[in-house]
Amino acid sequence: MSVKIDETLTVECETGNYHTFCPISCVSWLYQKIEDSFFLVVGTKTCGYFLQNALGVMIFAEPRYAMAELEEGDISAQLNDYEGLKRLCIRIRKDRDPSVIIWIGTCTTEIIKMDLEGMAPKLEWEIGIPILVARANGLDYAFTQGEDTVLAAMAHRCPEPEFSVRERKETIQKLFAFPSIKKGELVEYANHPSLVLFGSLPSNVASQLNLELKRQSIKVSGWLPAQRYTDLPSLGDGVYVCGVNPFLSRTATTLIRREKCELIGAPFPIGPDGTRAWIEKICPVFDVEPQGLEEREERVWESLKDYLDLVRGKSVFFMGDNLLEVSLARFLIRCGMIVHEIGIPYMDKRYQAAELSLLRDTCRRMCVPIPRIVEKPDNSNQIRRVRELQPDLAITGMAHANPLEARGISTKWSVEFTFAQIHGFVNARDVLELITRPLRRQKNLEDLGRTTLVKKSNKF
Numbered sequence: 001m002s003v004k005i006d007e008t009l010t011v012e013c014e015t016g017n018y019h020t021f022c023p024i025s026c027v028s029w030l031y032q033k034i035e036d037s038f039f040l041v042v043g044t045k046t047c048g049y050f051l052q053n054a055l056g057v058m059i060f061a062e063p064r065y066a067m068a069e070l071e072e073g074d075i076s077a078q079l080n081d082y083e084g085l086k087r088l089c090i091r092i093r094k095d096r097d098p099s100v101i102i103w104i105g106t107c108t109t110e111i112i113k114m115d116l117e118g119m120a121p122k123l124e125w126e127i128g129i130p131i132l133v134a135r136a137n138g139l140d141y142a143f144t145q146g147e148d149t150v151l152a153a154m155a156h157r158c159p160e161p162e163f164s165v166r167e168r169k170e171t172i173q174k175l176f177a178f179p180s181i182k183k184g185e186l187v188e189y190a191n192h193p194s195l196v197l198f199g200s201l202p203s204n205v206a207s208q209l210n211l212e213l214k215r216q217s218i219k220v221s222g223w224l225p226a227q228r229y230t231d232l233p234s235l236g237d238g239v240y241v242c243g244v245n246p247f248l249s250r251t252a253t254t255l256i257r258r259e260k261c262e263l264i265g266a267p268f269p270i271g272p273d274g275t276r277a278w279i280e281k282i283c284p285v286f287d288v289e290p291q292g293l294e295e296r297e298e299r300v301w302e303s304l305k306d307y308l309d310l311v312r313g314k315s316v317f318f319m320g321d322n323l324l325e326v327s328l329a330r331f332l333i334r335c336g337m338i339v340h341e342i343g344i345p346y347m348d349k350r351y352q353a354a355e356l357s358l359l360r361d362t363c364r365r366m367c368v369p370i371p372r373i374v375e376k377p378d379n380s381n382q383i384r385r386v387r388e389l390q391p392d393l394a395i396t397g398m399a400h401a402n403p404l405e406a407r408g409i410s411t412k413w414s415v416e417f418t419f420a421q422i423h424g425f426v427n428a429r430d431v432l433e434l435i436t437r438p439l440r441r442q443k444n445l446e447d448l449g450r451t452t453l454v455k456k457s458n459k460f
Helices: 023-033 045-061 081-096 107-111 116-127 145-155 165-171 203-215 249-257 271-286 293-303 305-311 325-334 353-366 379-389 398-406 415-419 428-459
Strands: 002-004 010-013 037-043 065-069 100-105 131-134 177-179 186-188 195-198 222-224 240-243 315-318 338-344 372-375 393-396 411-413
Touching (some): 023 145, 037 045, 045 065, 100 145, 116 131, 131 145, 145 222, 145 249, 195 203, 195 249, 203 271, 240 249, 240 271, 271 293, 271 325, 271 428, 325 338, 325 353, 325 428, 338 379, 379 398, 393 398, 411 415, 415 428
Parallel strands (some): 010 372, 037 065, 315 338, 315 393, 338 372
Antiparallel strands (some): 177 186
16 A cells, blocks of 8 residues: 655555554653653553663663552552552652653553543642653554653643734734854844744754754744743744654644644754755744855755765665654765665654655755655565665664674664754764764774785785
8 A cells, every 4th residue: 555645755555563662761861851850650560671671771860750560450450540659659749859740651551441641630639740641652653652642741731822923913022132153243033923842852952953043033932842841831822833853743733733833844853954944944934034054054064074975875774663764864865875765663644744845855856766665664574675675774673683784784773863862953963973883884894804814815
């Protein structure tokens, strides 16, 4: 089955099983981003083992998450779940005093129909701390969608704007001036409606994107999630929102339908090309003419020349794992790489429409065919295609990395791109550093093999 995007770009659909992390792994980066939060994962011992192994490296960082382990009595509905969760939340309030407690539902809570949404409001009233419920369980397509579930739940707790659009235009007349990067030059913010960006990024990366928009006289009113739960941005009618990650389609839908926000459909700011396109999509919405983006993009490409020489002409195959595949493939095609196939666990064609359009335009610019896009790929079929195509690099989940390496295919774990800083102009170099690491390792091994062979021949 295939779904047509336009006359040249189609998305095929297979029926493969998921080979991905559990979405409760989103706790690992969200608890660090939302500094006054506490995450309570409600599940079985298996969930606890997963968190212990996946997040154990952070044990010295005083992590603000815990497991509420369900036992046989809980699963058979013979015990009082409410009292158990109440006891845990009171202890969390006493030990950590967070601004919000986020309950993460798991597969087990779904199967036994545990009424987390029913218990949370009552317990919130009793202990005096906001409690959010996010069912970030293994029924999702990809592990990154755990963040999507949490942000969609958090959007409901954002305050409403103090003014309507009309009142805002009548009331806010003054401009704000702040020093820019160039000494002595002032940047004035345009008088425009609120803009909220959604997606969890490290604070320094979020600041970089804020600065890029500031250069265009656009003020970012807030981020979802904010660095502190108490600083959540105002959402409502007349507020514009724009995403920074392609796996946040549920959050985007919530912001449009429930919060009545206006979504700016833009490619995602990954790579110099994606970052420029992202800014160029935002500016016209606020009647701002983009300035200096072409020159800025060219300077970044020039700084990447040493990496571009390594990747140009190399081939890559995306097996599909974290929903970043289309954005990464588009950037690598622009770098001169050959992309054989883009596997992706799930494709929201409306939310990724601008990214797919940029992919098509990039292929035309580079004079290469649009790569095959496969949604829910069957891994057996994909491995067969990998063995036939023999790409220089396969970007895959951890489950398939070692088997492919054993068959002579260089691999890169897709999960590394989830945790790395890959957004914005500044971080394009980090993306290519990840991409070229296995290629450089393979080249070093080949050089070492040739050196050894020469030494042996000289000995004889």
